[in-house]
Amino acid sequence: MSTLRKLEIEQVSPRLLEVLRREGLTSLTPFQSAAVDGGILRGESQILQTYDYEEAYQIAEISLLNRVASDFKTRALVLCPNPHQAEKRFHSLSYRCNRLGIEATAIIRRRTAIGDAWKGGRVIVATFRSLDIALRVHPDAFEGIECLLTDRLDLIGQPRLGAKLETVLVTLMGMNTELQHVVVSPPVADVEDLSSWLGARIVEDTKTDMKRIFSVKAFESVNESLADLTEFVQYRRGQVAILCSNIHACEELAAQLTGMSDASKESSLDLRLTPEHRDDLGHLSRDIMGRYSECETSVMLGRTVSRGVAFIHEGIARSQRRIISGAWEDGLMPVIIMPTRFAIASGLRATVVFLIGVFMQDLVGDLADKEELTQLSEWQLSDVLSSIGKRGVDNEAFGIVVVGTQTERHRVLARYFVEDSEGNISPRLGEVDSSMDNPENAQDLVLRQLCSDHTKEEDPFSILDRTFWAATNRVTQISRDGLMLADDADVEALISLRSTKSTATRAREIPDEDVRLVSINPNKIEGLVHSRSRDLWHHVVVRAGEGVSCTCESWKYQGIRKHRLCKHLVRFANFALQNDETKPYAASVIRQSLRGLEILGELERAGLMQPDGKGFRCTKLGRSVTVLGVSVSDSKRVNKALGHAGNKLATILIDVAVARTGMPRKAIAGVLDAVQTRDMEKVVKCEQHGPGIVENCLEELHYINSILVGIMGGKAGKELKREIRKLDKNLVATLDAFS
CATH class of the missing domain: 3.40.50.300 (P-loop containing nucleotide triphosphate hydrolases)
Incomplete structure (x- = not known):
């Protein structure tokens, strides 16, 4: 069946059909036809699972444009992992939207996100990071979004970037529970979990043409x-x-x-x-x-x-x-x-x-x-x-x-x-390992919910229920006391929260004779686990007050940073639960060593929220931290920078930029000094770091400087406000010169 005939049967917008005809689109691939048969043009959420991202994106874009063209009230959003991909997608979309009489806008850079030029778009193309900023600064601007096209959903598993993506998705899902998800993703081990989380049907690309x-x-x-x-x-x-x-x-x-x-x-x-x-x-x-x-x-x-x-x-x-x-x-x-x-x-x-x-x-x-x-x-x-x-x-x-x-x-x-x-x-197909159990990410979500002007009556912890991590790990509540599991969960379930499915599978393959007990007391259990691939014994320790440790490379280079247990720790923990000598202490020690997330306690100690009757309310500092996108652990540094009226503008900008990005203080300070003194030659030479890092520092400084007056309120005197406006002009001029 020809493309036009198949799309006509699905009642695709006649104007869109004409645009596709003029572009020379003559046939759908079997994979694209399967997506159409699955209802992608009728508002059904789908995960398009393939390594051919362009083929999947083409039918996803057609479905998005059809929905927007068929209803003048509908708005849609396209999420891309990086600026280069976003620019490519916007080029394609804006051409078609122009032919259809639909306004398309883009949020690709920080300074675009804090502005309002994109607000009138019915189709918005954005990167994960830029949309995260836009949702913080302009949460009202995303009303009416009914279709969300996510390019590379599997990137939820990527450190830093994945947290931004999941935060954005969870926030948008809270705005519209009937949101249509159209997702492009390569094959992953836990695609069924993703499908259940989004309520989306899986459409798999079965061709093998290479x-x-x-x-x-x-x-x-x-x-x-x-x-x-x-x-x-x-x-x-x-x-x-x-x-x-x-x-x-x-x-x-x-x-x-x-x-x-x-x-x-x-x-x-x-x-x-x-x-x-x-x-x-x-x-x-x-x-x-x-x-x-x-x-x-x-x-x-x-x-x-x-x-x-x-x-x-x-x-x-x-x-x-x-x-x-x-x-x-x-x-x-x-x-x-x-x-x-x-x-x-x-x-x-x-x-x-x-x-x-x-x-x-x-x-x-x-x-x-x-x-x-x-x-x-x-x-x-x-x-x-x-x-x-x-x-x-x-x-x-x-x-x-x-x-x-x-x-x-x-x-x-x-x-x-x-x-x-x-x-x-x-x-081996990897799992999309959500990082929302990282305390900083969970606290950021709760604080955003608490400080939102639109969710006064909603439990601030309800936003965590919408995360992929909570959906796949049977988490029913995260509170001030910590992490609560489903009623039938036990210590083994707590272990599974801190490990991937593939790690658990490899742990089960370790035989009993490769596990040895070294010492035991009510607060600590030590042992050895043999690695046959390297023919050596790894020392593992489970401590009630200090956590867990292992001498293997997986724990040193990956697990300790991602809060994920290695196979040796998983195997030893399960061994301790079954061994007659360790059984009396194992459950208690493991529970305390893998202690849950403490949310409200950290937020309260950091001064970001305070008790209000039976509940809690967001403080002024909490709102500032939410808009800036600074982690709770760095909020004290930000509070110190913003709280001292005598602080120089440069000190405030550098402290906040370092807290937000983790970039070297020397790099940010060098760029700021060059901009303040209008030493363009120093900016161009980029002696310390490459021009890409310089541009990133410029955008970060411009973003912080742009919202500084609003969050400082009365603490920003006339002289400081004048200095902020002057620096803003210099930053914009510098960015325009190199964009």
């Missing part, structure tokens, strides 16, 4: 081996993406592969580029170096691009990232190198993806030159390796994890991959 091959390689000389494999792929006209742990590793590898460093020349690439290709790369290089031309990062990027290798990360300017992304999608750039954290949700696909190790560094630690690393979760590794292959371009695609030793190779295979009956391996 051969995907995965492997784990152990190389003695990683760079030389990468050079050989990359040259082979390029000769076959493929594109290669290399993922490293941090910014320094990316830039160093780019210099080595292009022969710009003093390292062995054997690790440099010979891409055998044609003269025409070299000319195109030369034009691209000059275009990149034309922006922030005095910045060392820009100069180096321009030189590597001219040799066919680009590196991209948060330190690269927005305009430069757009150029590189466009060249990559057009097939002009042969090799791209980026941090693993940046690759997650970047939307960039490659013929071959090389993942260098299974550890990465977060942005804050990277900028502060800290050596703290985080081990990739199963979901994160699956996400980056599943970005292989461009449909319609590649017949085969390869995802390769590169490690240094055979021992590490066997360990990676055992943890992250599954093997089919024919011996082929593929990444």
Whole structure:
């Protein structure tokens, strides 16, 4: 059946049909047809599960536009993970909306979010972070949203970004219980839980039009081996993406592969580029170096691009990232190198993806030159390796994890991959692991609910009931005393709250003979758990007053930061509950070591709320913290900065910016000093950090400065208000100069 006929049967808006006809849309794919048959055009919520995000987004956008075009009162929202994706989606949507007579607006940057130019849009495109700000500053502006298109729902499992996404979804769900969810997501292990949470039907893409091959390689000389494999792929006209742990590793590898460093020349690439290709790369290089031309990062990027290798990360300017992304999608750039954290949700696909190790560094630690690393979760590794292959371009695609030793190779295979009956391996599907049990995230939600002008009669804890974490873990109440489970829950249920399903499965595979008891008392239980993959014993401790610990890498590099137990702790806790010696104390010790979230107590001690009769009310500081988006743990620093009338504006801005972002104080202070003194040359040179970090600091400072007068009230004297207005002009002028 032709596209138009199938859509006509579904009573799609005639104006939208005409727009699609003029664009040359002639047929729906089987996957898109399945979504239509499932009622996506009739207001049914759906999870479109596929690795072909563009195909899924196309039918999702058609359903959204049809709903808006069919009812002049309806408004819709499109959520994207990053500004680049949001700009692409807005370009597509705004063209179609213009043809349909529908106003489309975008909330992509912080300064857009705090303004009101986007409020008139019936279709709004926003990033997760920008919409979070807009909901804090303009909660009234989202009345009438009836359709929500979420691009990459699985990113709920991503640290920081995932909390923003879940917060936004929970807030919007509270505004409209009949909200239609149209979701684009790759396959995940707990898609059924997501489906139940959103009340959405799962539509799965079953086609296999590309051969995907995965492997784990152990190389003695990683760079030389990468050079050989990359040259082979390029000769076959493929594109290669290399993922490293941090910014320094990316830039160093780019210099080595292009022969710009003093390292062995054997690790440099010979891409055998044609003269025409070299000319195109030369034009691209000059275009990149034309922006922030005095910045060392820009100069180096321009030189590597001219040799066919680009590196991209948060330190690269927005305009430069757009150029590189466009060249990559057009097939002009042969090799791209980026941090693993940046690759997650970047939307960039490659013929071959090389993942260098299974550890990465977060942005804050990277900028502060800290050596703290985080081990990739199963979901994160699956996400980056599943970005292989461009449909319609590649017949085969390869995802390769590169490690240094055979021992590490066997360990990676055992943890992250599954093997089919024919011996082929593929990444283990990870779980979307919500971070809403992180105290700061839960407290932020409760405080927002408490300080809202629209939910005076609603229990502030009711917002937590709508979270994905609460829905999947049988949580019935979170209160001042802590976390309450369902009536039939026991200590084992509490253990499951702090571990993923895959971790619990691997824990059950550890035999009894691999668990040993070392010591026991009413407050602490110690033991050993044997790791057969590494042939060593891990020391595990469960303490009533201090929590839990394990000597394994999973706990050190991942669990301790994400409040997630490793398999050794899960196995030992269950062992302690069954062992005759430990049984009398185990339940009590485990309950106290895995103590629940304390919400109201922390908020009250921080001065963000106070008792009011039988309930509680939000304080002025609580409202300020809510609008600023500062965590409860940092609220004291913010209170100190805002509470002293004698504080200089620079001190207030820097303190709040550091509390909000965790970025190095030196970086923020340097940018602010350059703006205040109008030293544009210092801003352009970006000596300490790349231009992308400078732009991020500028936007953060502008956001805080814009709402400072309102939250300080009478404490902001005439002189301070004049200084704020002056700085606002300088910040806007600087941002406009580099946007």
